Amino acid sequence: MKTIKKDVLIIGSGLSGLYTSLCLNDTLKIGVVTKDHMDKSNSVLAQGGIASCIDKDDSLASHIKDTMSAGSNVNNVDAVTLLVSKAPKEIHKLIDLGVQFDKDEHGMILTTLEGGHSHKRILHAKGDATGQVIMETVVGQVLKKENIEILKQTMAIKIVFHSEQVVGVIVLNNNQFVFIETSVVVIASGGIGALYRHTTNHPFSTGDGIVLAKEAGCSLVDMCFVQFHPTAFYSKEGDKKFLITEAVRGEGGKLLDRNYKPFMSKYDKRLDLASRDVVSKSIVDCMQKQNIKHVWLDITQHSKDFLEKRFPTIYAFLKKHEIYMEKSYIPVAPVAHYFIGGITTDLDGRTTVDGIYACGEVSSTGVHGANRLASNSLLECLVFGKRTANHINKRLTKNNVLSQQSQITQHIQEQMKVLDQFPPCNDQAPYLKFKNLIQSVMTQYAGIIREDKALTIAYEDICKIKQEVQEFKAVCPLYFEVFNMCIVAEQVILDAIEKDSVGCHYKISSSDNES
Ligand SMILES: Cc1cc2nc3c(=O)[nH]c(=O)nc-3n(C[C@H](O)[C@H](O)[C@H](O)COP(=O)(O)OP(=O)(O)OC[C@H]3O[C@@H](n4cnc5c(N)ncnc54)[C@H](O)[C@@H]3O)c2cc1C
Numbered sequence: 001m002k003t004i005k006k007d008v009l010i011i012g013s014g015l016s017g018l019y020t021s022l023c024l025n026d027t028l029k030i031g032v033v034t035k036d037h038m039d040k041s042n043s044v045l046a047q048g049g050i051a052s053c054i055d056k057d058d059s060l061a062s063h064i065k066d067t068m069s070a071g072s073n074v075n076n077v078d079a080v081t082l083l084v085s086k087a088p089k090e091i092h093k094l095i096d097l098g099v100q101f102d103k104d105e106h107g108m109i110l111t112t113l114e115g116g117h118s119h120k121r122i123l124h125a126k127g128d129a130t131g132q133v134i135m136e137t138v139v140g141q142v143l144k145k146e147n148i149e150i151l152k153q154t155m156a157i158k159i160v161f162h163s164e165q166v167v168g169v170i171v172l173n174n175n176q177f178v179f180i181e182t183s184v185v186v187i188a189s190g191g192i193g194a195l196y197r198h199t200t201n202h203p204f205s206t207g208d209g210i211v212l213a214k215e216a217g218c219s220l221v222d223m224c225f226v227q228f229h230p231t232a233f234y235s236k237e238g239d240k241k242f243l244i245t246e247a248v249r250g251e252g253g254k255l256l257d258r259n260y261k262p263f264m265s266k267y268d269k270r271l272d273l274a275s276r277d278v279v280s281k282s283i284v285d286c287m288q289k290q291n292i293k294h295v296w297l298d299i300t301q302h303s304k305d306f307l308e309k310r311f312p313t314i315y316a317f318l319k320k321h322e323i324y325m326e327k328s329y330i331p332v333a334p335v336a337h338y339f340i341g342g343i344t345t346d347l348d349g350r351t352t353v354d355g356i357y358a359c360g361e362v363s364s365t366g367v368h369g370a371n372r373l374a375s376n377s378l379l380e381c382l383v384f385g386k387r388t389a390n391h392i393n394k395r396l397t398k399n400n401v402l403s404q405q406s407q408i409t410q411h412i413q414e415q416m417k418v419l420d421q422f423p424p425c426n427d428q429a430p431y432l433k434f435k436n437l438i439q440s441v442m443t444q445y446a447g448i449i450r451e452d453k454a455l456t457i458a459y460e461d462i463c464k465i466k467q468e469v470q471e472f473k474a475v476c477p478l479y480f481e482v483f484n485m486c487i488v489a490e491q492v493i494l495d496a497i498e499k500d501s502v503g504c505h506y507k508i509s510s511s512d513n514e515s
Contacts, residue, residue: 006031006149007396009169009182011156011209014041015131016360016381017188018138020349021148023389028396029147031180033154033171035204035477038139042190042202042361043381046131047245047313048114049124051375052087055111058119060084067376070116070275071369072503079367082347083376083383090382091123098137101125113250114374115230116275120250122375128245128311134378154178155477156208157419159185159216159356162411166216166355170416175475177419179412184392187213187343187351187358188385192226192488194481196336196447197439200232200243206481207488209362213343214487218351221364222341223488224496224505227372228448229337230255230279233330234294235321242317244297244332246374249273251310253299255283256329258290260298277371277504280334284448287333296329334448338377340368340504341495349388359388370503425476434469434482438462438489446493450507455497462489 006029010017013034021030034041053063063084068075095101101123102110111120125133142148154173159166168181189209193201214220231249233242249255249272257263267282268274274282283295299307304326308315315325323330343351343358345365351358360381367380445451445458466486473479501507 003179003181004031005029005181007182008184008186008392009033009180010186010188011169011212012041012188012190012360012362013038013150014188014190014360014381015043015135015138015378016385017186018135018142019382019385020186020188020359020389022138022141022145023386025393025396026145026147031149031151031182032142033151033156033169033180035153035155037152038142038150039135040202040204041135042193042205043378044131044135045200045202045243046134046378047128047243048247048250049112049122049130049375050091050134050378051117051121051373052091052123052379053084053119053121054088054091054109054123055119055121058121062118063087063121066117067367067373068369070371070373072371073369074502075369076366079347079365083367083379086383087379090379090386094134094137094382097141099125099134102127112247113273114246115249115270115273115279116373122247122250124247126312127309128247128313131378155480156189156212157480158415159212160412160415161216167412170419172475172477172480175424177416177475179416183355184396185356186349186388186392187356187362188360189362191339191361192492193336193339194435195438195442195485195489195492197443198232198241198335200229200241200335200337204481206485207339208481208484209358210342210491211484211487213351213356213358214491216353216356218353218356218358219344220342220491221344221366222370222495223491224499225340225370225503226336226446226492227276227338227340227504228280228334230276230283230334231297231332232335233317233321234333235331241335243337244314244330245311246276248297248299248311248314251299252301253297255279255332256296256298257286258292258295260296260329263295275371276374277506280448281506283334294331294333297332298329299325300327300329302326338372340364340370340372345384347384347387348391349384350391357388357392359384370505419475422473422475425474425479428476428478430472431476431478431482434465435485437465438482438485441465442489442492446489446496448506450496450505452497452507452509455493459490459493459497462486462493466490
């Protein structure tokens with residue numbers, strides 16, 4: 001059995017995982033496992049920007065108030081205060097690392113508005129390519145570090161314990177199980193968008209980290225809080241995936257109904273810049289009442305020059321679909337976008353199990369309440385990624401690393417033996433069928449509007465799918481992904497049944513649906 005030894009193993013190479021790795025001491029041997037390559041993550045896809053109050057007319061109090069208000073005021077106030085107050089410092093750190101935010105002709109950083117923000121405080125880079133610019137810089141820095149090893153196309157499968165202590169992680173690489181010995185694991189595996197048919201997320205967002213944590217005994221929280229972004233591009237094929245950033249509405253974009261009339265005034269006084277939960281629900285209501293599959297987004301008041309410069313990624317994408325933002329309305333509809341709930345952590349990234357940390361989208365400090373404020377999540381990766389690293393740095397002093405780690409025991413070999421008995425994967429078709437089934441159930445029953453009786457049916461459906469999936473055990477990432485999707489789906493549905501409506505979790509009673 002191949003074994004690798006690390007002081008810290010990070011699961012995920014998005015912004016949270018890589019930023020944590022950069023903030024860990026250089027004396028530590030760090031491994032980062034990633035399902036694909038470093039240029040594939042939701043972090044890279046981030047468009048709109050990153051929130052921080054840098055304007056003299058803005059204030060931390062206002063950013064805190066907006067974050068709480070978007071989150072239906074059920075946020076963890078300490079987490080919000082920390083997030084907002086550390087934001088300017090983290091932005092400066094990014095600039096020091098080499099990130100170039102967009103500036104005006106006087107060299108001042110430009111900011112824009114997004115839904116739920118009462119001030120212009122969203123910094124952006126290369127127009128609508130903020131995630132890509134930040135990640136290119138962070139990846140560049142990580143590659144310079146000799147103590148960080150990136151293990152690409154490597155999927156974490158199981159956290160292993162011995163005598164109640166974390167001793168390592170079993171990973172799957174090139175159809176082989178490998179044991180990575182470590183006493184500290186950081187789960188930074190991102191969201192769960194792939195559980196839904198229509199999502200802005202990368203298809204690998206199957207919630208693996210949630211299952212790794214759950215099986216290790218970590219507690220989970222607010223699993224039913226899934227945020228739906230109001231405006232993904234709707235194509236004739238019904239393929240809603242590409243995000244049209246909220247910054248388009250920040251620059252004056254208006255949502256229009258089937259008769260090309262603005263409709264947000266019927267729902268919220270903040271109109272098109274109400275928080276995401278409100279705008280998504282309003283669009284669904286409008287679509288149901290008018291029996292349409294999408295609404296329109298109108299940004300035609302701006303010139304081609306402005307739009308091409310401000311939204312180069314979106315402009316180029318739409319052009320391929322023969323939509324020209326300066327003269328055509330954009331067909332849009334809500335899709336699954338961001339996972340608010342997740343692995344319970346404190347403000348230092350500690351889960352409820354010693355030795356296991358979590359940060360980024362997979363974690364839940366309670367900072368987002370019941371609905372995340374736009375552009376607060378890249379920030380979350382930085383602020384809580386750094387705190388996670390700081391805590392681990394204190395925990396692992398130079399003298400007690402590696403030498404304190406246990407040897408590979410009989411117990412670990414036994415666990416590996418069980419997995420080694422899995423047959424090879426000869427056919428991907430059954431797993432793709434299961435993925436499809438799970439996505440159908442989640443999209444139909446656990447979407448923007450939920451209903452108790454339907455959720456119960458959904459739970460039964462997922463349990464049946466899970467039973468079938470287990471008969472297809474194989475040495476193949478797809479098997480583990482599909483199994484993980486079943487477990488996460490169960491948790492989302494159970495929490496949705498239990499919780500009353502709040503923020504992005506919106507339930508109607510059966511009678512409302514029948515009327
Ligand atoms: C299209 C889009 C636009 C967005 N725009 C913005 C924005 O403008 N501003 C903002 O603040 N937020 C935005 N967000 C949200 C934000 O990008 C994410 O919340 C954030 O980047 C999550 O970072 P992360 O590091 O937690 O996870 P990710 O960036 O998703 O990275 C997860 C990593 O975990 C790895 N992984 C997963 N499972 C395993 C496993 N079992 N084994 C090994 N590796 C694993 C993946 O390979 C990946 O490397 C956007 C999201 C999307 C999808």
